[in-house]
Amino acid sequence: MSDWPHLAAVPGGTVEIVVGDITGLAVDAVVNAANRTLLGGGGVDGAIHRAAGPELLAECRTLGGCETGEAKITRGYRLPAAHVIHTVGPVWRGGGEGEERLLAACYGNALALAHAHRLARIAFPAISTGIYGFPPEKAAPIAVGTVLACLPEVVVEHVIFCCFSPASAELHREALERLAR
Template sequence: MTTTLGALRADITTLEVDAIVNAANSSLLGGGGVDGAIHRAAGPELLAECRRLGGCPTGEARITGGYRLPARHVIHTVGPVWRGGAHDEPELLAACYRNSLALAAHHGLRSLAFPCIGTGIYGFPAEAAAGIAVTTVREALHGSGIHQVLFCCFSEADLLVYRSLLDD
């Protein structure tokens, strides 16, 4: 079985996949950007479930229901805040992708969509983050049972970077 990797420019809250990944903050209680959009689209039930999880450390992942989203689940992961790159930011970002994929595989999920984790308010350089994302996902997929991974980009510039990396 081969896994399809793709990139698209879309609103991640509209994607019909088994799970969408939320670039969350450590409280898991919503915020700005992708996190806020997912919480708004999923409805108050998502916030209630996230409250019961008690947060999530940077690099780790947690899973909840998708509620009012087309996706059945939301996998929440906390990216690192960019502080110049010498504080394990690349390793922590890679862990976000590895742990999200492991959680998806553990729950028998077959398709998921990732946003550009860490590149918004957390300031991770977009091209470096995309390289880490694609490399880590390719490595982590082997034997996972996951059939499809989409990189859901907010901007056309991000989309071009991901498509270039996926074409290599």
């Protein structure tokens, strides 16, 4: 196991892997692993909504939900992050229903929104690996690979993978070391 945080310079920016609570990060945007309603839920989604306060829910009500793989942006309200980028990850159904493509789209669309809003620092959770059941060992290389592919093309300078557990962080670190060669 590696010590955390883990930082790597890659083409287009830096990638950092940390173990912690995404709601405490002072970045330009945190990514919310949301459900399709964008009205809060469990896991990361619930934690972000609780930390941001009721104003986040009020703004999310105006967005009309979000499709799987897409992303929408709101203010961060009471979070130390200026913005929240909400994306809806796929529910794992065995891998035969486009789950990998949809998960990659979550990361790519979140980065595209960050680029459009000129956000330099963005933090991602391990999207879909909680209640949505996406196997973490499959999700980490998709997350890291998508970010590495997008970084040279976007203005985002620093990407943080904020993992809930050391095991998840280690999967992201292994993927980063393998894919950043």
